[in-house]
Amino acid sequence: MTDIPTPASQTTQSEKRKGYWATVARDGQKMGFWFILPTMLLLLFIVVFPLLMQLYLSVTWWTPLEGIPWYRAWEVFSWGENYWFLLTDPRLWGALWRTVVIMGIAVPIQFFLGMALAYLFVDKFPGRKIFYSIMLTPMMVVPAVVGLMFFLLFQGTGPVNDHLGLPADFSWLTDVNRAMISVIIADIWQWTPLMFLILLAGMLGVPSDQLLAARLLGGSNWQNFLKIVLPRMKTVIIIALVLRAVECFKIFDLIFIMTKGGPGVQTETISLFLYKQTFGELEWAYVAAIGLTILFVLSVIAAKGLSYMAKKNG
Amino acid sequence: MSSIQINNVTKRFGDFTAVEDMCLDIEEGEFVALLGPSGCGKTTTMNMIAGLEDVTEGSILFDGQDLSGTKIQDRNIGFVFQNYAIFTHLSVYKNLSYGLEVKKVDKAEIDRRVKAMADRMSISHRLDQPASSLSVNEMQKLAIGRSAIVEPRIFLLDEPLSNLDAGFRAYMRAELKVLQHEFGQTMIYVTHDQIEAMSLADKIAIIDQGKLMQYGSPLEIYNNPANRFVANFVGSPRMNLIDGELREERGTLRLMVHGGAEIPLSGQVRSEFSSDTKVHSGSFGIRPQDIYFGARRAEDDIEMHGTVEVLERVGPKRLVYLQVLETMFLAIDDQDQLNVGDEVPFYMPPAKSLAFDLASGRRLGG
Numbered sequence: 001m002t003d004i005p006t007p008a009s010q011t012t013q014s015e016k017r018k019g020y021w022a023t024v025a026r027d028g029q030k031m032g033f034w035f036i037l038p039t040m041l042l043l044l045f046i047v048v049f050p051l052l053m054q055l056y057l058s059v060t061w062w063t064p065l066e067g068i069p070w071y072r073a074w075e076v077f078s079w080g081e082n083y084w085f086l087l088t089d090p091r092l093w094g095a096l097w098r099t100v101v102i103m104g105i106a107v108p109i110q111f112f113l114g115m116a117l118a119y120l121f122v123d124k125f126p127g128r129k130i131f132y133s134i135m136l137t138p139m140m141v142v143p144a145v146v147g148l149m150f151f152l153l154f155q156g157t158g159p160v161n162d163h164l165g166l167p168a169d170f171s172w173l174t175d176v177n178r179a180m181i182s183v184i185i186a187d188i189w190q191w192t193p194l195m196f197l198i199l200l201a202g203m204l205g206v207p208s209d210q211l212l213a214a215r216l217l218g219g220s221n222w223q224n225f226l227k228i229v230l231p232r233m234k235t236v237i238i239i240a241l242v243l244r245a246v247e248c249f250k251i252f253d254l255i256f257i258m259t260k261g262g263p264g265v266q267t268e269t270i271s272l273f274l275y276k277q278t279f280g281e282l283e284w285a286y287v288a289a290i291g292l293t294i295l296f297v298l299s300v301i302a303a304k305g306l307s308y309m310a311k312k313n314g
Numbered sequence: 315m316s317s318i319q320i321n322n323v324t325k326r327f328g329d330f331t332a333v334e335d336m337c338l339d340i341e342e343g344e345f346v347a348l349l350g351p352s353g354c355g356k357t358t359t360m361n362m363i364a365g366l367e368d369v370t371e372g373s374i375l376f377d378g379q380d381l382s383g384t385k386i387q388d389r390n391i392g393f394v395f396q397n398y399a400i401f402t403h404l405s406v407y408k409n410l411s412y413g414l415e416v417k418k419v420d421k422a423e424i425d426r427r428v429k430a431m432a433d434r435m436s437i438s439h440r441l442d443q444p445a446s447s448l449s450v451n452e453m454q455k456l457a458i459g460r461s462a463i464v465e466p467r468i469f470l471l472d473e474p475l476s477n478l479d480a481g482f483r484a485y486m487r488a489e490l491k492v493l494q495h496e497f498g499q500t501m502i503y504v505t506h507d508q509i510e511a512m513s514l515a516d517k518i519a520i521i522d523q524g525k526l527m528q529y530g531s532p533l534e535i536y537n538n539p540a541n542r543f544v545a546n547f548v549g550s551p552r553m554n555l556i557d558g559e560l561r562e563e564r565g566t567l568r569l570m571v572h573g574g575a576e577i578p579l580s581g582q583v584r585s586e587f588s589s590d591t592k593v594h595s596g597s598f599g600i601r602p603q604d605i606y607f608g609a610r611r612a613e614d615d616i617e618m619h620g621t622v623e624v625l626e627r628v629g630p631k632r633l634v635y636l637q638v639l640e641t642m643f644l645a646i647d648d649q650d651q652l653n654v655g656d657e658v659p660f661y662m663p664p665a666k667s668l669a670f671d672l673a674s675g676r677r678l679g680g
Contacts, residue, residue: 212366213399215386217413217464227412231403 058082058289063282073285082289092290094265095273101180102269103248106187110244111237113188114195118203119225121196139193147257150186154258179259179267186254191247195240202236203229270294316377316467316500317342318363323372325358325524332358334524336372340502340517345494347503347515351547355524356504360470363502364391376467392466392499396473398457402446406437409445409456413464427463435459451482458490462497469494469501475510487513508548512536520544542675545599545668551633554605554643556598557672560587569598573640581614581664586679590671593678599668602633605645606661607652615661618643622656636660 053070059080062073086092121132138146153160154172161170172182206229214224230237252271255261261268261276268276277287320338324331333355340346348356361367363374365386373380381389401409410428419427432438435455440448448456454474461469474490475483491514494501505511511518512532520527520535520543527547528540539545545553558571567584569577577598579587587596610617620636620643627633634652636643645660652658669678 207399209395209397209399210401212386213393213395213460214401214412214416216364216389216391216393217416217460218387218390219412219416220387223416227404227416228401 099269118200143253198240202233319375347511350521392461392469542670575641583664583667586669595672597670604666
């Protein structure tokens, strides 16, 4: 290498390089299109096409038992009958109500338990790490396994009745009210740890010197918790609650294993209802209508929520 | 307001002793600085006074009363954190009112006191703004105001000026002094900056490796350091501390320094060095401004010869680095007569020289 570049040759080189990258960027816009095209086609196939298909089916009476392929479903065209029916279907509204009840009871309990546990775990104590690991295990168990676990626990001759000294015919999972309680207990057992984990992370994020300052100013632990810790955890709390509420709304495996939605429809949630309508009753057109309605409602809620948050932050 | 007595306090963290057998008497209304290098235990001492740390041994009394069983909340101690610990999610007003609100003080009374304090700290125009929008300087004022508003029995400040820019630090130093006077409160101030301690405090406690080295007024500590550590730590520029072997030769006691330099000891400092016959190696200390050039001023002044190595201008004076064989002496030249490379005689008055035992660091004689 005897050729030492002079400053002049360096500038021309860097200019050349600039030109090169500009070309790449220009061509890149075209080239990028070709790169994302396969993904776009795939998305078209798995999102847009089924959505249109769903929309089509939802305005017919079509079921797999109809004896005609789905694309000929127009032969049993039903206008908006499915949509009208879902508004007045007591089983659907019952399932929705029960889902909301489970969510409305389980999530707040998970929140308070998680918050209390997080408060305990903020300070160091001997064995903290071990307890911490034990605390988190339920969250890592497959929900179906949790379902099976509680299914066995709540048997008439199971450990729960045994420990409480209740007779074998005191049933949990087949009783109208207690089935719901059992399911909620199982959900709380499994998901309190997640709440605990998120809230603990949030609580550890509260600057400890501010807490100390608040204590030195004479604030009791409770006052400081309300005025310093909670306001600082606001974002984390919202995230934890929304996450759990959404997850809880979709609850399926736990209940499917424990009660199958029974007794009767006493623990049937919206997911279970949809599952039964689809694979039990084979009412595909009706389920398509429900699915679209849920999508629409959730989109409206999400849009409202986003614009509310944007307004608050802006 | 209250006085504080720290009686033989020791603090251990496992095997590590952070504070050892500390005794301090702080009078009511006094402004005391805890001064020492990083990690010397001064912050631990303050945390123990505040009740943030338990005392392993000994006791801390407030007006003769032991508060170790009292919750932090009920101790009524004002504490200004190094990073101020401002509640950044609240407004300036809410920060100031926090200590009163949690005590359920009447709303009108809170409003009156908050406004008065904001006025005093000159942050009134910021009251309704979020505390997170304040500048560092304003946060400092807010932190002090927030603690002062509840009229604590004592005031603790943990390196309160270390995050400030130089100009505001000087201003805040003066301001703190005024505030202390106004509040009339006992204040304890932790710092590693000796200038801050010297200029602010009524009394300084110098701490090193968990032990109290000296406790006294700034002037006492400056003129009469109790040991080699204090002599070395206090004063800017630093005191010359020359270590060597003591040897009696031809009727004079000499300090033989490694590298060959010899200090012929005379007068008071000589008798100080020979006051303890068990001491064989010592440390000779003299402040740079006590070394003089030119004509000898007193009969027994110690004369030495050195080469001017470096001249450093500090305002109207110059710092002179004098090389004597392998030993460096720092002196001050206020006549502007020396040049680099000059070989000059210089004199050290024995009365202004200090004698230390090298092994223990203890001051000899005086």
